Amino acid sequence: MSIRKFRVGIxxxxxxxxxxxxxxxxxxxxxxxxxxAAVATRREGSARAAxxxxxxxxxxxxxxxxxxxxxxxxxxxxxxxxxHRELVLxxxxxxxxxxxxxxxxxxxxxxxxxxxxxxxxxxxxxxxGRLNPSVRRAVELIxxxxxxxLMSANVRATTFGFGPQSxxxxxYFNKAASGASFLTITxxxxxxxxxxxxxxxxxxDARTELLWPTIELIDAGRSSVREIPDHVDLIARTALGxxxxxxxxxxxxxxxxxFVLEVRGSAGSLTLKGSHAAGVQVGxxxxxxxxxxxxxxxxxxxxxxxxxxxxxxxxxxxxxxxYASLARDLATGxxxxxxxxxxLHNSRLIAAVERAAITGERQRxxxx
Numbered sequence: 001m002s003i004r005k006f007r008v009g010i011x012x013x014x015x016x017x018x019x020x021x022x023x024x025x026x027x028x029x030x031x032x033x034x035x036x037a038a039v040a041t042r043r044e045g046s047a048r049a050a051x052x053x054x055x056x057x058x059x060x061x062x063x064x065x066x067x068x069x070x071x072x073x074x075x076x077x078x079x080x081x082x083x084h085r086e087l088v089l090x091x092x093x094x095x096x097x098x099x100x101x102x103x104x105x106x107x108x109x110x111x112x113x114x115x116x117x118x119x120x121x122x123x124x125x126x127x128x129g130r131l132n133p134s135v136r137r138a139v140e141l142i143x144x145x146x147x148x149x150l151m152s153a154n155v156r157a158t159t160f161g162f163g164p165q166s167x168x169x170x171x172y173f174n175k176a177a178s179g180a181s182f183l184t185i186t187x188x189x190x191x192x193x194x195x196x197x198x199x200x201x202x203x204x205d206a207r208t209e210l211l212w213p214t215i216e217l218i219d220a221g222r223s224s225v226r227e228i229p230d231h232v233d234l235i236a237r238t239a240l241g242x243x244x245x246x247x248x249x250x251x252x253x254x255x256x257x258x259f260v261l262e263v264r265g266s267a268g269s270l271t272l273k274g275s276h277a278a279g280v281q282v283g284x285x286x287x288x289x290x291x292x293x294x295x296x297x298x299x300x301x302x303x304x305x306x307x308x309x310x311x312x313x314x315x316x317x318x319x320x321x322x323y324a325s326l327a328r329d330l331a332t333g334x335x336x337x338x339x340x341x342x343x344l345h346n347s348r349l350i351a352a353v354e355r356a357a358i359t360g361e362r363q364r365x366x367x368x
Contacts, residue, residue, distance in 0.1 A: 006097075006330050007037035007071055008323075011063040011087060012078035014046050015053035019101070020078035022312035023282075025054045027320035030301040033327035034074070040066040067091050074099060074326070080172060081180040085110050089117055097122035097330060099322065102188060103350075104343035106179025111347040115340040123339035124326045127346060128318035129189050129280045130196035130338065131325060133296035134287040138197050138263075138270055142240070146291045148267030153198060155246040156260045157190045160277040162230040163251020164212045167219050174215060174226040181228040183208070187248050188350050189281040190259070191234075194246065197261065197272070199239030201349060204363050206234045206356040212251065234353065252277075254311075259285070267291070276314060283314035300324040 008028060013020040028036045038058035039050040051059035060066040067075055067090050075091040077084055077100040084100055091098045092114070102125050105111035129135065141147065161173070162182045172178045173185070195201055208229035215226050234246040242263065254277035261272040268291035276283030283303070287293060301320025303313060325337040352363040 003033065005033060005035045006073040006327060008034055008074040008076060008099075009038035009040065009058075009066045009069065009072040010036065010056075010076040010078060011040045011066060012076075013039040013050045013054060013056075014041050015050040016046070018078070019312075019315070020076070021050070021054070023315035023319040024076055024078060024323075025316075026304065027301040027316035027323050030316075030320055031323050031327055033331060034323055038066050038069060038072055063087055064090055067094050067096065073097060073330070077101065080178070081106050081184075082172075082178055085114065088114050092117045092119075092121060095121065097124075097326065098340075099124040099126070099326060100340075100343075101126040102343060103179060103184045103347060104340060105347065106177070108347050108351050110179075111340075111344050115344040118340045122326065122329050122335065122337070124322050124337045125339055125343040125346075126319070126322070127189060127192045127281070127338055127342065128322045129193045129285075131321035132285050132318050133299055133321070134272060134285040135193060135196055137293060137296040138272055138287055141270060141287075141289060141291075141293055142197065142263070142265075146268060147263065147265030147270065147289075150198070150240050150242040150263065150265050153194070153242050153244040153261065153263045155190065155194060155244065155262075156249075156258060157186075157247070157280060158249045158252035158257050158259070158277075159186045159279045160252060160254050160257065161250060162186065162212075162226075163215075165216045165218050166224070168217045171215075171217060171224050174224060174228065176227040182230050182248075182250055183228065183232065183350055183353065184347075186250065186279055187232055187353065188346055189279055190246065190248055191236075191349055191353075192346055193259075193261065193272075193280050194236070194244060195238065195349075197263065198242045198244060200345075200365070201236045201238055201244075202365055203237040204234055204349070204352055204356055204365070205236075205361075206232060206353045208232045208354075208357040229357070232353070232357070277311070278315075281318060282312070284317050
């Protein structure tokens, strides 16, 4: 008996240079329950070229035409954050399952609106680091009690972005109105992995800095003003009782990139490590433990794709885990994949970090 494949349409899959092309497309190639059926960009030429490069049978120069396509089961929104709201709401109104990159909305209010609109539809949010196989194995190890009582954790995380230089195309990350910033992207991904391993953050104290208020646009011959912080230090407490210190550094050379999460319990410790220049959400992670640990399952996607630039090697690994989870949910009717309700939780956490940094006061999280 043949297994039905759910058909995915990607909005924002440019063949020249796009996150979708580097991560979503190769991730879908390794999914037995999903297939890439259509792509959409804002221009006919790029849409046609993307379909040819990625092997999609349909292409659209109008993203809303892809959304209206009755043969498409899942709409992936992989465009700049300010465009998320209209596309996501249109896809939800068309009763489609929706996978949207993080952050979901440019504001907390937008994120809440889309989370409410999702209702019982299947959704997925691009906080893919928590689904990495090593992260899931770390969760299992802590749940087993073999580390004993959790005492403390330390996180050191970096990204090559948000430094003193930027391409013109990425300057929108430096503007507060875009909703796509060092806090809502880099820091949000780091904190989501922390919460996956140690439970929801219940209290947070934070200090932010703007180290590079003026940046050089390297391909435009001019400078630009950065409006958002590019450094953060946090102290947090989680639902599992761990005290966590977290530092997230921007503008770090790719060769010095690291993500390290060290957890110490009364009976042992574990360490999660990654080395992708773009951050913990990109590429694979390794897990070691003083009490010994069974190796995690191999990722669904290898992360290797002919369309991916060398820099993004491995980008499909964690995205592939999101797609695999979403495919299982679609096939079984379950809702296990972190979706728009989880996106709202993450956005509220980042809002609490911002409040803590502004007021200098520790923030308790709603429901904690």
